[in-house]
Amino acid sequence: MHAILHPARAVTLSFLAVIVLGALLLMLPQARPGGAGAPLLVAFFTSVSAVCVTGLVTVDTGTYWSTFGQVIIMLLFQIGGFGMMTAATLLGLMVNRSARLRTRLMTQTETRSLGLGDVHSVARLVLYMTLACQSAIALVLTLRLGLGHGLAWRDAAWSGLFHAVSAFNNAGFSIHPDSLTRYAGDALILLPILLGFILGGIGFPVLHDLRMRLRDPRHWSLHTKLTLAGTLVLLLAGxxxxxxxxWGNPRTLGPLGAGEKILNSFFISAAARTSGFNTVDIAALTQETWALHYLLMFIGGGSASTAGGVKVATVAVLFLLVVAEARGHSDTEAFGRRVGASAQRQAVTVLVIGSILIVLGTLALLRMTDFPTDQIIFEVIAAFSTAGLSTGITAQLPVAGQLVLLLLMFFGRVGTITLATSLVMGERRMPYRYPEEHPIVG
Incomplete structure (x- = not known):
């Protein structure tokens, strides 16, 4: 009898296998223009960043890697984004299937979650939606780059495809050394990319719900309502x-016109929640905007999406918990529904573990380097949340420091989902309960 591998462990091992394979391919002579293979650390760091759809790099993607190497990188973050969306969705179905039939039917009725049907059809649906969005964005970008920026059609098509796939997967990789700063005034370039990483970052369960019940918001699941409401609040507030x-920063938005300032402000707000693209120099942002990025990157996007972070729904549940406690309510409620106690415990656990990882990563890098604390915090949160934005110090970190970022990227991308799944699948009722007591809190 072979032991059955826990689904969460299977996802982790699968991602590790893809990372190792990607690093080996990037070490091939064909992956670099000069025919010399990339060093192990460079290849491994790039592979982890691509599979974990982060976008942090130690070398310039457009010049350091050949077309073959860039294709490998694009395939890695395509697998990383599509694989995580599929894995997260299928793991959610496995969680439902692990419960008794009555519990599964109750859960499906109350949350209007995905059905209990063939998991292969779910994977196909994710694939079709992914390819449809990426193809449409790639087409728009190709036409704009060819007609509006004078690129040869072959170069325009490759750039359009690479950035479209990178955008939808919230990977943040660009073949330009300045990311998208050269297109800061071009709405026909920024808006399709913006739409791509917002759609990819909402999460497949939400997209599925909208696809099935777009004209009937009353029957959207609580998860969909919390994610959409939270996303809207974060986008507008940011x-x-x-x-x-x-507005008046001469190194960022200052030189731009009013319309371009509005466009880029919205782009920066949306991109901070894990897309990894930037239209201005991140290092030139004000301290206040850096602090805003800490929060937006840490929260990230929707559950079962290509985005990272602790997720919008997690923070929404915690906010509702605080509101309920402040009002003296025994139940945590939203949109006419009661949030389950297990979901509240999972949200607290994910937030606490994420915070601990960021603190430990920050302390480790502060010990290893002499960079300012604010830059270290930015880099650590960007790695954990797979946001991929950088103040420019990633390539300057020592080997040990880059290894810290590697671990943060991997745990941030895989850990929160596998942790939540493990919590649900491991949930069981104890045959006894201890006497209740209330410690003093606050």
Whole structure:
């Protein structure tokens, strides 16, 4: 009898296998223009960043890697994004299937979650939606780059495809050394990319729910409502804050016109939640905008999406918990539904573990380097949340420091989902309960 591998462990091992394979391919002579294979650390760091759809790099993607190497990188973050979306969705179905039939039917009725049907059809649906969005974005970008920026059609098509796949997967990889700063004034370039990483970052369960019940918001699941409401609040609040903090900054939005300032402020707000693209120099942002990025990167995108972070729904549940406690309510409620106690415990656990990892990563890098604390915190949160934004110190970190970022990227991308799944699958009722007592809190 072979032992059955826990689904969460299977996902972790699968991602590790893809990372190792990607690193080996990037070490091939064909992966670099000069025919010399990339060093192990460079190849491994790039592979981890691509599979974990982070976007942090130690070398320039467009010049350091050949077309073959860039194709490998694109395939890695395609696998990383699509694989995580599929794995997270299928793991959610496995969680439901591990319960008794009555519990599964109750869960499906109350949450209007994905059905209990063939998991292969779920994977196909994710694939079709992914390819449809990426193809549409790639087409728009190709036409704009060819007609509006004078690129040869072959170069325009490759750039359009690479950035479209990178955008939808929230990977943040660009073949330009300045990311998207050269297109800061071009809405026809920024808006399709913006749409791509917002759709990819919402999460497949939400997209599935919208696809099935777009005209009937009353029957959207609580998860969909929390994710959409949280995403809207974060986008608008971030947009207003960036506009306020950067309007007169001569190194970022200052030289731009009013319309371009509005466009780039919204782009920066959305990109901070794990897309990894930037239209201005991140190192030139004000301290207030950096602090805003800490929060937005840490929260990230939707559950079962290509985005990272502790997830919007997690923070929404915690916010509702705080509101309920402040009002003296025994139940945590939203949109006419009661949030389950297990979901509240899982949200607290994910937040605490994520915070601990960030603190440990920050302390480790502060011990290893002499960089300012604010830059270290930015880099650590960007790695854990797979946001991929950088103040420019990643390549300057020592080997040990880059290894710390590697671990943070991997745990941030795989750990929170596998942790939540493990919590649900490991949930069981104890045959006894201890006497209740109330310690003093606060």
């Amino acid at each position: 947009f207003v804050a960036v506009l306020l903090f950067e």
